Amino acid sequence: MSASYKAVVLTTVHNRNDTRVFHKECPAIGGMEAVDLSVLVADGKGDEQRELYNIIDCGKAPFGRLGRVFLIQFAVALKLFNIRPKVVHIHDPELTPLAILMSIFGIKIIYDVHEDVPLDILDKYWLPKIVRPFISKCFSLFEKLSVLFFWKVIAATPSIYRKFNQDKTVLIENFPMLEEFEFYNQVANKNVSINNKFVYVGAITRIRGIVPLINSFASNNHKSSMTLCLAGEFSPLELLSEVKQLDGWSNVNYVGQVGRHELKNIFSDCVAGVVTFLPANNHLASQPNKLFEYMAAGVPIIASDFPAWRDIIATVNCGVLVDPESAEAIYAGMKYLVDNPAEAALMGQRGRAAVMSSYNWGTQSTKLTAIYAELL
Known part of the structure; x- marks a missing residue:
């Protein structure tokens, strides 16, 4: 069977040498006979063809963290519109609003959760301590509502796995090759x-x-x-x-x-x-x-x-x-x-x-x- 099922792995946070995303998951997905895999990154290093998948660069986000969260989404959306994938596999929590929109238009979304983000927010040094608990709770609620739109959730640890609806969640731990x-x-x-x-x-x-x-x-x-x-x-x-x-x-x-x-x-x-x-x-x-x-x-x-x-x-x-x-x-x-x-x-x-x-x-x-x- 020739490769025909268009899938996209999407990250605007991880670099193209991230172990879990690029050395473990992408070769496994891209190695499937019927999957045509593209990987979207935002590092400004250009497009790249690898053995089992191709990398499409959306350009490095301007203005640091805020640019990555907001501005780069437009470039990502344009690339996705051109590819027209059937499934998009996201790795970053800031991509969830875009992922919800894609799911409304019929694209199946896989949400790969590497970190317990609500807990992580409690230790973000660049956020004032007084607002961290409030932001953590808000994101926790937003994340729970978001996954209602997603087809599958992948959890990197047992503790993350237990947070989500286990009917649609799969535990895939970050073990070495x-x-x-x-x-x-x-x-x-x-x-x-x-x-x-x-x-x-x-x-x-x-x-x-x-x-x-x-x-x-x-x-x-x-x-x-x-x-x-x-x-x-x-x-x-x-x-x-x-x-x-x-x-x-x-x-x-x-x-x-x-x-x-x-x-x-x-x-x-x-x-x-x-x-x-x-x-x-x-x-x-x-x-x-x-x-x-x-x-x-x-x-x-x-x-x-x-x-x-x-x-x-x-x-x-x-x-x-x-x-x-x-x-x-x-x-x-x-x-x-x-x-x-x-x-x-x-x-x-x-x-x-x-x-x-x-x-x-x-x-x-x-x-x-x-x-x-x-x-x-």
Whole structure:
């Protein structure tokens, strides 16, 4: 059967290298024989043809956040009018008004919910604290009304899944792709006693705990023994200048944003991966992609002691749980793994085994293609 069913994946927030959208979901959808997939982005980097789908650029939104929310919608609507898709798969909450309009005109809408937005609003630093609860409640009500117009909802975590009508909601978790971690044997057989390197990979923000993490490398006069490989982009950029003034920065190797193919080098000689997010409302029940990527790479985890994360890490016994606001607690977790290399290796192996059996994208992609198969 030739490709004929026109589908559009739409995001004005995520860049064209976003892992969930572009490396996991789009290849799965675009690889279906009867689906002709276009992906609309708004980054100003131009159109691009990829193996299983094509990218259409709607142009970078002017005027920052407000431009992205309001002005770029007109460019998106024009592109959609030209494509005339049968289904539009949106990834950003600000696209819901446009999605409601499209559904009225007969387009089936899939709403992919990555974050618990009402909870996330409660921690938005650029909103005055006094108005955050009101805005959070308003958006929660608006979101619940919006999904009445949508054909399917995709939830990235169990806690998000439980918020929606489960008759139309599918849980598709953000687990890693096994093919990206075929270097596992090299990581598992490494000798970590030489450099005592720890790794953090992902977006770097204040609320994700970067300050106490760097401060942990200035604790207890151990500067010469432990290092942190820090990979990702700072947001805001001014935060980088601030953390460079911390004592622990002298033990940080900041490599910037890295490609997926560079993960092997990042993990090949590390003691553990670190994910010590601060206890923000939206973090407590989240499932960071990096948590499962560390497990897939066969390295133990130093993670925030949140109940949802404890259910995974303590059950699998693949890491150490710490107070993310305490530099001393983070240091203690690192020191435990350095002092107990045999146990650290077993933690890495247990994490890898759990990913191989359960926490992998293969278990989720079939649920995504089943949604589109139902449309066909």
